[in-house]
Amino acid sequence: MLEICLEDPALVTVDAVRAAATEAGTEISVCGAFGPDRDVSHEDPDVRRAAGEYLRTCVDIAAAVGSENVSGPMYSATGKTRLLSDDERARQWGWAVEGLSAAGDYAAERGVGLAIEPLNRYETDLVNTNEQAVRLCRDIGRDNVGLLIDTFHMNIEEKDIGAAIREAGGFVRNLHACENDRGTPGSGHVEWDAVAAALSDIDYDGLVVIESFTPEIKEIARAVSLWRPVAPSSDALAGDGIRFLERLLRS
Amino acid sequence: MDRFRYSYDALVYYGEDISASIDRVARLGYDAIELVGEPAEQDAKAIRRQVDDAGIAVSSICSVYTAERDLAHPDEQVRRRALDYVKAVADFAAEVGCPTIIAAPTACMKLKPLADREQERQWAVEGLRAAGEYAAERDVNLTLECWNRYETYWLNRLDQGVELWNEVGLERGGVMGDTFHMNIEEDSIAEAIRRTGPLLNHVHIADSNRAAPGTGHTDFAPVVQALADIDYAGYVTFELLPPSADPFGVMAAGGHEAFFDRYTEQAISTMRHVEADVLGARA
Numbered sequence: 001m002l003e004i005c006l007e008d009p010a011l012v013t014v015d016a017v018r019a020a021a022t023e024a025g026t027e028i029s030v031c032g033a034f035g036p037d038r039d040v041s042h043e044d045p046d047v048r049r050a051a052g053e054y055l056r057t058c059v060d061i062a063a064a065v066g067s068e069n070v071s072g073p074m075y076s077a078t079g080k081t082r083l084l085s086d087d088e089r090a091r092q093w094g095w096a097v098e099g100l101s102a103a104g105d106y107a108a109e110r111g112v113g114l115a116i117e118p119l120n121r122y123e124t125d126l127v128n129t130n131e132q133a134v135r136l137c138r139d140i141g142r143d144n145v146g147l148l149i150d151t152f153h154m155n156i157e158e159k160d161i162g163a164a165i166r167e168a169g170g171f172v173r174n175l176h177a178c179e180n181d182r183g184t185p186g187s188g189h190v191e192w193d194a195v196a197a198a199l200s201d202i203d204y205d206g207l208v209v210i211e212s213f214t215p216e217i218k219e220i221a222r223a224v225s226l227w228r229p230v231a232p233s234s235d236a237l238a239g240d241g242i243r244f245l246e247r248l249l250r251s
Numbered sequence: 252m253d254r255f256r257y258s259y260d261a262l263v264y265y266g267e268d269i270s271a272s273i274d275r276v277a278r279l280g281y282d283a284i285e286l287v288g289e290p291a292e293q294d295a296k297a298i299r300r301q302v303d304d305a306g307i308a309v310s311s312i313c314s315v316y317t318a319e320r321d322l323a324h325p326d327e328q329v330r331r332r333a334l335d336y337v338k339a340v341a342d343f344a345a346e347v348g349c350p351t352i353i354a355a356p357t358a359c360m361k362l363k364p365l366a367d368r369e370q371e372r373q374w375a376v377e378g379l380r381a382a383g384e385y386a387a388e389r390d391v392n393l394t395l396e397c398w399n400r401y402e403t404y405w406l407n408r409l410d411q412g413v414e415l416w417n418e419v420g421l422e423r424g425g426v427m428g429d430t431f432h433m434n435i436e437e438d439s440i441a442e443a444i445r446r447t448g449p450l451l452n453h454v455h456i457a458d459s460n461r462a463a464p465g466t467g468h469t470d471f472a473p474v475v476q477a478l479a480d481i482d483y484a485g486y487v488t489f490e491l492l493p494p495s496a497d498p499f500g501v502m503a504a505g506g507h508e509a510f511f512d513r514y515t516e517q518a519i520s521t522m523r524h525v526e527a528d529v530l531g532a533r534a
Contacts, residue, residue: 081495081496081497082497083495083497083500083501083504121494121495121496122401122496123401123496125495125496128494155434155435155459155468156434156435156459156460157460157494158460158468159460159466159467159468160468161468180434180435180436180437180438181435181436181437181438183438187438188437188438188439189434189437189438189439189440191468222362222363225362225400225401225404226400227400227404227405227407228407228408228411
């Protein structure tokens with residue numbers, strides 16, 4: 001399976017993606033990129049509307065390429081880290097619930113789910129932990145809206161990664177399996193045995209996606225603050241990573 | 252007796268009168284306090300008297316490298332201001348009897364170079380060398396700090412710190428690690444400490460979530476073992492901060508109550524237990 005990021009949906013030709021995936025014998029999963037102009041919890045209703053439109057486009061593409069979910073930190077603009085009063089925060093939360101409820105309904109009609117991703121403190125101020133994300137899902141209250149959990153972010157924010165995965169439980173729809181430095185899974189200090197045990201406890205049977213980045217693609221490298229190569233090459237990271245994860249999760 | 256000497260960084264006591272901070276740290280059993288480096292606003296003589304009276308030392312100075320204090324800035328004025336700042340911190344350290352000041356080649360939260368990388372490196376090396384020589388004359392050492400990827404594009408790992416430090420080529424001083432940053436950047440915190448070896452002259456301890464040890468998932472036993480293995484003789488200093496991209500904003504709004512008595516107490520008691528477990532009780 002290949003996860004593709006819909007940074008600019010206009011560049012994605014659904015038929016070409018589907019044909020290439022069929023030829024390669026792989027499936028496709030899609031995730032969104034949520035910049036400042038696609039912010040579902042923004043004060044400005046026009047920005048919220050643009051976020052809703054973008055989410056519907058992502059859902060359409062997901063349905064067309066057979067992706068089970070649209071994944072990503074869709075509750076806010078990535079990189080938005082502000083200090084808010086409780087009232088302001090509650091209002092932002094309300095907009096997120098409202099926008100993602102509507103997107104969830106649109107997705108449900110097309111047989112697609114939403115997988116909401118908590119990010120660490122440096123990338124968002126709204127949803128940093130699985131507990132917060134579960135609360136968001138409960139407020140949204142749609143069966144097809146759940147979580148994407150990412151071990152890189154959990155390593156920074158969660159007290160206990162295994163417990164956090166169990167807490168997310170049946171809400172988990174997608175998993176990013178990343179090393180603590182976003183290098184090859186297995187090369188750092190994430191406690192993978194605890195991750196595997198927790199996934200087994202919650203009977204997780206969804207995707208396991210390796211997400212990393214390369215400093216060679218400047219725009220994304222800046223957004224995720226990746227300044228040095230964390231693996232010899234993207235191929236090495238993908239190859240060594242899947243060998244490690246298969247051993248871990250199939251044993 | 253403890254194997255290590257313990258210190259707590261007053262950075263998170265933001266907004267508090269320094270004498271109250273000194274009293275708290277002494278009362279909770281610390282050997283020393285780490286002070287924030289804002290020498291223009293600090294009364295060194297009074298602080299010296301207060302730490303002496305409290306029976307503790309000043310372990311280190313936590314310098315504050317803002318965009319205006321950037322040793323690698325293309326503007327020569329900014330570079331000079333940065334150097335003047337490090338010198339003022341060194342003077343302040345000498346006055347309060349503190350052996351170590353934290354140094355960085357560039358500003359914290361600067362996420363892209365403003366000039367050619369090689370040129371920035373040269374400026375930083377020159378600035379750090381001049382600052383280090385000035386500090387050495389006052390019996391004060393620099394320690395070069397590495398921060399995680401969200402706080403700098405430059406020194407993220409201890410190996411990178413060691414490489415830059417060797418280029419600076421000072422006779423005294425070294426490199427420091429912070430376990431919060433290392434949890435994000437290093438393959439193994441303990442191995443990074445061992446590789447740095449005798450060049451490690453300061454350390455910041457915080458759990459994976461930057462709160463007191465015991466509140467996150469970092470396993471401190473291998474960290475303590477690694478420090479013992481390299482015969483680490485510096486202070487074990489806790490630098491704890493609230494969970495935000497802007498911890499200072501959180502503190503200004505008063506959202507850091509737990510970091511006063513509660514985490515100050517929890518940090519040292521947790522690490523003393525780890526120390527006793529790993530290294531055994533010492534007479």
